[in-house]
Amino acid sequence: xxxxxxxxxxxxxxxxxxxxxxxxxxxxxxxxxxxxxxxxxxxxxxxxxxxxxxxxxxxxxxxxxxxxxxxxxxxxxxxxxxxxxxxxxxxxxxxxxxxxxxxxxxxxxxxxxxxxxxxxxxxxxxxxxxxxxxxxxxxxxxxxxxxxxxxxxxxxxxxxxxxxxxxxxxxxxxxxxxxxxxxxxxxxxxxxxxxxxxxxxxxxxxxxxxxxxxxxxxxxxxxxxxxxxxxxxxxxxxxxxxxxxxxxxxxxxxxxxxxxxxxxxxxxxxxxxxxxxxxxxxxxxxxxxxxxxxxxxxxxxxxxxxxxxxxxxxxxxxxxxxxxxxxxxxxxxxxxxxxxxxxxxxxxxxxxxxxxxxxxxxxxxxxxxxxxxxxxxxxxxxxxxxxxxxxxxxxxxxxxxxxxxxxxxxxxxxxxxxxxxxxxxxxxxxxxxxxxxxxxxxxxxxxxxxxxxxxxxxxxxxxxxxxxxxxxxxxxxxxxxxxxxxxxxxxxxxxxxxxxxxxxxxxxxxxxxxxxxxxxxxxxx
Amino acid sequence: xxxxxxxxxxxxxxxxxxxxxxxxxxxxxxxxxxxxxxxxxxxxxxxxxxxxxxxxxxxxxxxxxxxxxxxxxxxxxxxxxxxxxxxxxxxxxxxxxxxxxxxxxxxxxxxxxxxxxxxxxxxxxxxxxxxxxxxxxxxxxxxxxxxxxxxxxxxxxxxxxxxxxxxxxxxxxxxxxxxxxxxxxxxxxxxxxxxxxxxxxxxxxxxxxxxxxxxxxxxxxxxxxxxxxxxxxxxxxxxxxxxxxxxxxxxxxxxxxxxxxxxxxxxxxxxxxxxxxxxxxxxxxxxxxxxxxxxxxxxxxxxxxxxxxxxxxxxxxxxxxxxxxxxxxxxxxxxxxxxxxxxxxxxxxxxxxxxxxxxxxxxxxxxxxxxxxxxxxxxxxxxxxxxxxxxxxxxxxxxxxxxxxxxxxxxxxxxxxxxxxxxxxxxxxxxxxxxxxxxxxxxxxxx
Numbered sequence: 001x002x003x004x005x006x007x008x009x010x011x012x013x014x015x016x017x018x019x020x021x022x023x024x025x026x027x028x029x030x031x032x033x034x035x036x037x038x039x040x041x042x043x044x045x046x047x048x049x050x051x052x053x054x055x056x057x058x059x060x061x062x063x064x065x066x067x068x069x070x071x072x073x074x075x076x077x078x079x080x081x082x083x084x085x086x087x088x089x090x091x092x093x094x095x096x097x098x099x100x101x102x103x104x105x106x107x108x109x110x111x112x113x114x115x116x117x118x119x120x121x122x123x124x125x126x127x128x129x130x131x132x133x134x135x136x137x138x139x140x141x142x143x144x145x146x147x148x149x150x151x152x153x154x155x156x157x158x159x160x161x162x163x164x165x166x167x168x169x170x171x172x173x174x175x176x177x178x179x180x181x182x183x184x185x186x187x188x189x190x191x192x193x194x195x196x197x198x199x200x201x202x203x204x205x206x207x208x209x210x211x212x213x214x215x216x217x218x219x220x221x222x223x224x225x226x227x228x229x230x231x232x233x234x235x236x237x238x239x240x241x242x243x244x245x246x247x248x249x250x251x252x253x254x255x256x257x258x259x260x261x262x263x264x265x266x267x268x269x270x271x272x273x274x275x276x277x278x279x280x281x282x283x284x285x286x287x288x289x290x291x292x293x294x295x296x297x298x299x300x301x302x303x304x305x306x307x308x309x310x311x312x313x314x315x316x317x318x319x320x321x322x323x324x325x326x327x328x329x330x331x332x333x334x335x336x337x338x339x340x341x342x343x344x345x346x347x348x349x350x351x352x353x354x355x356x357x358x359x360x361x362x363x364x365x366x367x368x369x370x371x372x373x374x375x376x377x378x379x380x381x382x383x384x385x386x387x388x389x390x391x392x393x394x395x396x397x398x399x400x401x402x403x404x405x406x407x408x409x410x411x412x413x414x415x416x417x418x419x420x421x422x423x424x425x426x427x428x429x430x431x432x433x434x435x436x437x438x439x440x441x442x443x444x445x446x447x448x449x450x451x452x453x454x455x456x457x458x459x460x461x462x463x464x465x466x467x468x469x470x471x472x473x474x475x476x477x478x479x480x481x482x483x484x485x486x487x488x489x490x491x492x493x494x495x496x497x498x499x500x501x502x503x504x505x506x507x508x509x510x511x512x513x514x515x516x517x518x519x520x521x522x523x524x525x
Numbered sequence: 526x527x528x529x530x531x532x533x534x535x536x537x538x539x540x541x542x543x544x545x546x547x548x549x550x551x552x553x554x555x556x557x558x559x560x561x562x563x564x565x566x567x568x569x570x571x572x573x574x575x576x577x578x579x580x581x582x583x584x585x586x587x588x589x590x591x592x593x594x595x596x597x598x599x600x601x602x603x604x605x606x607x608x609x610x611x612x613x614x615x616x617x618x619x620x621x622x623x624x625x626x627x628x629x630x631x632x633x634x635x636x637x638x639x640x641x642x643x644x645x646x647x648x649x650x651x652x653x654x655x656x657x658x659x660x661x662x663x664x665x666x667x668x669x670x671x672x673x674x675x676x677x678x679x680x681x682x683x684x685x686x687x688x689x690x691x692x693x694x695x696x697x698x699x700x701x702x703x704x705x706x707x708x709x710x711x712x713x714x715x716x717x718x719x720x721x722x723x724x725x726x727x728x729x730x731x732x733x734x735x736x737x738x739x740x741x742x743x744x745x746x747x748x749x750x751x752x753x754x755x756x757x758x759x760x761x762x763x764x765x766x767x768x769x770x771x772x773x774x775x776x777x778x779x780x781x782x783x784x785x786x787x788x789x790x791x792x793x794x795x796x797x798x799x800x801x802x803x804x805x806x807x808x809x810x811x812x813x814x815x816x817x818x819x820x821x822x823x824x825x826x827x828x829x830x831x832x833x834x835x836x837x838x839x840x841x842x843x844x845x846x847x848x849x850x851x852x853x854x855x856x857x858x859x860x861x862x863x864x865x866x867x868x869x870x871x872x873x874x875x876x877x878x879x880x881x882x883x884x885x886x887x888x889x890x891x892x893x894x895x896x897x898x899x900x901x902x903x904x905x906x907x908x909x910x911x912x913x914x915x916x917x918x919x920x921x922x923x924x925x926x927x928x929x930x931x932x933x934x935x936x937x938x939x940x941x942x943x944x945x946x947x948x949x950x951x952x953x954x955x956x957x958x959x960x961x962x963x964x965x966x967x968x969x970x971x972x
Contacts, residue, residue, distance in 0.1 A: 005852050007615075007864055008885040009953040011939030012857040013536050013692065019893040019946045075893065117894035117947070197899060245898040250912050252902070294913065301931045302531065302774035302908035311773040312784050314679075 023076040029186030030083050037176035041091035045176045049086040052098035056082025059106035077116050081105050084124035087177025092141045101127035121287040122244050125280050142173050153231035161389050167230040180230045187239025196243040199252055203259030204238040210337050211267035237279045247287040254297040262286035363447040367436025370415040371407030380404045392511040398424040399511035423508040427458045431504045435512035442474040458501030466495050477510050529755040530765040532906040534940045536692050543815045544695045546823040557600050557830035558869035559585050559621045560612050564659040565666045566592035577604045580632035582806050585621045594667045595657035599808035599828035601630040613854050613868045635805040646718045656800035658807045662790035665873035674782035680719040681785040682770050685712050685726040685794055688761030691856025694876045696811035697791050699824040701735035705742035708791050711798030716748055724749040725770050731756045759938040763788045777934050814840050818849035818879030827870050834866035850883035858939045888948040901941035907934050911941035911951045918958050
């Protein structure tokens with residue numbers, strides 16, 4: 001009979017999942033987003049993805065060989081890092097960038113700190129930040145067919161309207177891995193099969209949404225919240241970056257704390273920060289807090305928790321002690337926040353409305369002398385509503401008609417019209433103005449209702465020298481004279497050094513005039 | 526109703542190999558070896574000498590003190606020697622060696638049922654003590670100590686542990702199917718000691734026949750119920766069962782009786798029934814012989830002292846063409862790997878598993894750095910943080926290990942090692958560290 005046996009400590013059986021298997025599954029979960037990114041953005045994106053992945057693996061291979069380390073490049077973790085990095089890049093980046101980024105991610109952020117399991121920040125994010133500080137311009141180049149354009153999240157931060165459906169599908173302008181649908185598909189699958197911890201992803205998303213709702217100034221406006229959730233890599237960050245094992249805490253409570261930290265920071269950066277890429281920084285800050293959280297947030301063993309101590313005494317365990325702590329923490333944060341929000345809303349609601357109405361009425365009256373009340377027209381409203389979100393006419397850039405009103409005097413006679421127009425082509429956000437016209441189309445005046453331009457430059461459009469040029473004129477369309485000193489009826493002198501802002505104002509005025517002539521006078525309904 | 530504890534894992538069960546094989550009694554032919562220490566506590570003191578002739582059920586060694594247990598002969602024959610022999614931990618220990626005459630002549634009549642009406646609680650405990658019964662679930666804690674808590678009135682639950690959560694093992698399943706009435710009677714005897722307690726028979730759902738048999742057996746009996754539990758390891762752990770049934774988690778510094786519970790394996794309860802009704806001491810128990818390497822997996826009633834090698838040979842040996850990598854006593858989660866099969870069966874052994882595939886060998890090859898994935902934390906039935914505990918051991922921070930992370934609360938169930946994708950030998954680290962810390966403490970208190 002056989003007489004030699006293996007001897008080892010129990011257990012003698014192991015689960016099927018190995019490190020390599022888990023990494024391969026994460027890679028698989030990233031595939032939908034990669035595929036959609038490549039299909040939407042074309043061949044160049046495919047090259048970015050392939051180069052980033054390949055150079056990440058090659059870097060690790062070289063490091064292993066040069067430093068005589070065991071071959072770790074085969075486990076697939078380097079490929080995940082490279083792919084994740086590629087997904088956070090613009091599809092237009094020069095092909096050198098993915099290579100450099102992957103090399104930095106693997107060689108510096110990962111291998112120099114001890115390789116798999118030892119890195120203190122997510123290597124892919126480290127690579128991305130390295131590229132951001134080194135090649136800021138190329139990284140922020142989201143131009144389409146050579147025409148410069150902004151990402152939806154930049155638009156959103158500038159207060160403009162975005163198309164949430166396109167953002168969700170990933171067909172909007174943005175990074176390669178910007179398809180929320182595909183990322184969610186992969187991320188939720190990872191969560192459902194227990195690859196990543198729900199405590200992290202959902203506390204990130206939850207706290208982000210909450211802070212956005214609380215401080216975003218739009219309350220629980222679903223469109224606003226969804227737009228912020230769908231843009232700027234929040235989903236990618238929550239499901240793939242923050243939930244990275246190595247750089248997140250181990251205990252469930254620690255993971256919740258970590259997730260809330262990232263979500264809150266991400267939202268604060270988004271609201272008050274200067275860059276649209278804030279979410280990657282908040283994940284990195286979360287990574288840096290991980291060792292601290294792991295040192296101090298140590299949940300007690302079950303037998304030492306309050307609930308167990310009561311049970312050991314033979315007492316009935318009260319209901320509130322049976323609820324897991326993480327649930328308690330999250331629910332109480334939500335309750336407090338929700339309560340605070342509704343209080344603020346109720347207290348300020350009337351005041352805000354009142355102020356807005358007064359401010360608007362003031363500017364309307366200032367451009368429509370003699371009017372004491374304003375009436376709206378059902379047909380105009382329908383037309384404006386039907387065009388909501390689309391620029392008015394053609395040749396006015398991105399100019400939107402907000403409202404058109406008929407000004408009436410005490411005896412109810414029409415004394416003029418007020419058209420509120422917003423142009424999204426300002427140097428720094430929107431330019432909104434109220435355009436006042438007499439019944440024949442002669443301009444009474446222009447009054448700005450929203451203007452965030454550069455002080456001393458763009459802001460000078462609000463000075464009388466520029467603004468008053470419109471008064472009394474009745475051209476159907478104005479053009480901009482950059483040289484100054486124009487005497488033509490349909491030319492307006494630009495504010496020197498602020499031609500973009502001047503152009504935006506002109507576009508808004510022209511759009512308003514066009515509305516007046518085609519709709520108010522022309523009866524185009 | 527709550528059907529499981531927090532954490533835990535679900536290893537492949539492999540119970541189909543032997544689950545339907547009925548219990549078979551095996552009478553060995555070769556010499557029999559009886560270690561003096563088959564229980565937790567002091568080793569028993571031998572009461573026979575070389576040359577003495579002994580009968581089945583005759584005492585070989587007497588308990589030394591309260592926390593100890595008698596050792597009985599399971600065969601008739603002559604005492605050959607009292608000498609150190611290799612036991613299953615691989616080390617040598619004092620044993621009584623009996624030359625088996627193959628007759629199995631009983632020392633007393635163990636077949637006649639005695640009337641137990643009016644037998645006092647103290648008498649039940651005494652009969653259990655006299656029968657040398659220890660916990661047959663694996664630990665081997667003397668049963669009479671468990672049955673004599675400070676305050677018997679405070680016991681709320683007497684838990685009959687029929688969970689059998691270890692993969693491969695099926696002997697308790699078979700015992701419950703074939704001896705359900707005896708187990709129910711044993712539980713009834715135990716409830717006599719604890720007037721305020723409820724008897725709960727806990728069985729995992731993968732044993733529907735046993736659940737059915739026990740449900741029928743407790744018909745008409747008061748203060749007794751059967752609970753079917755989720756199939757999960759370590760469901761059959763003492764602490765897991767108490768967490769499910771009584772809803773109490775308690776530290777290792779406390780005993781189950783401190784939180785109003787008594788947990789006994791169904792095999793132990795059967796032994797109690799035999800001891801009290803028939804006066805039969807504990808000299809045989811059920812054991813599963815299984816694993817992919819066994820020619821005929823099955824369930825046996827084996828006599829203590831039988832050599833594992835002889836039992837295996839009787840059962841058809843190793844399967845034709847199979848290359849057995851590892852033999853272990855018990856199941857793969859907590860079993861002890863054997864260096865040699867020439868060691869005797871002890872009271873608390875409940876399985877011999879022959880593995881063709883040693884997953885530990887593969888695990889050593891697959892080992893990677895820890896990813897901090899947190900799976901060990903999720904599965905720990907005690908709510909510990911195995912990853913951090915291992916880190917603390919690596920940097921030799923024993924204060925953090927012991928006081929911050931409560932590392933001594935580890936019950937060494939093996940769930941963390943099982944689940945670890947990086948294949949870190951977590952349980953092994955904790956076993957070693959626990960032993961070191963306890964040894965240091967003993968040294969300090971001795972000074």
